[in-house]
Amino acid sequence: MSTDWEALYQKGDTGWDKGEPSPGLVDFLAAHSEFPRGKALVPGCGRGHDVRAWAAAGFDATGFDLAPSAVRDSNDRIAKEGLSAKARVLEGNFLEDQPITQFDWLFEHTLYCAIQPAQRDAYAAAAARWLKPGGQFLAIHYLIPDTEGPPFGCTRDEVVARFASRFELLGEWTPRSYPNRTNLELALRWRRT
Numbered sequence: 001m002s003t004d005w006e007a008l009y010q011k012g013d014t015g016w017d018k019g020e021p022s023p024g025l026v027d028f029l030a031a032h033s034e035f036p037r038g039k040a041l042v043p044g045c046g047r048g049h050d051v052r053a054w055a056a057a058g059f060d061a062t063g064f065d066l067a068p069s070a071v072r073d074s075n076d077r078i079a080k081e082g083l084s085a086k087a088r089v090l091e092g093n094f095l096e097d098q099p100i101t102q103f104d105w106l107f108e109h110t111l112y113c114a115i116q117p118a119q120r121d122a123y124a125a126a127a128a129r130w131l132k133p134g135g136q137f138l139a140i141h142y143l144i145p146d147t148e149g150p151p152f153g154c155t156r157d158e159v160v161a162r163f164a165s166r167f168e169l170l171g172e173w174t175p176r177s178y179p180n181r182t183n184l185e186l187a188l189r190w191r192r193t
């Protein structure tokens, strides 16, 4: 059964939202000042904490989300933080829409575990579609066993098998996490082939 994300935002039933960017992303951006500051996309960005982190690190950051309330809230926060020249959040369906442009970076954080598991092949196809050839895909996955979601769990092997035909794996590590996700996350960095 599909999730009514807009209804969850309207009810304030947004327990996934920690009010700050993924700690693993914060550390990655701080550690890699050498990367050219290209265009970064954050699909399923919710209230846009990760979008603002990419923009604050100097990237041209775009978020994409289905839920109009999340899009509005994200753009308000971007404006309040003075990041409007470097960031924006658009409303749309990452799995189905044609890319508005192709990006240098794609960042996954709690969208892969939020969609129905049957949609994961469509996610992998969309990731390849929205990225430039040679573009990088940084993913922070939630390795929980849950089959009744969202969030829906995944394993390292399931994720690697799903993306390996379109992406080359450049690295993997256990990222710093929010306290309730410590040691439950896996970071993968891929290059689109």
Ligand SMILES: C[S@@+](CC[C@H](N)C(=O)[O-])C[C@H]1O[C@@H](n2cnc3c(N)ncnc32)[C@H](O)[C@@H]1O
Binding pocket: 005, 006, 016, 017, 018, 043, 044, 045, 046, 047, 064, 065, 066, 067, 070, 092, 093, 094, 095, 096, 109, 110, 111, 114, 115
């Ligand atoms: C679990 S929330 C995570 C939000 C954000 N990444 C965070 O960690 O705070 C999942 C988000 O994905 C959005 N979403 C679900 N399916 C989507 C799709 N096909 N395209 C774009 N956004 C989607 C929902 O509206 C929701 O904001």
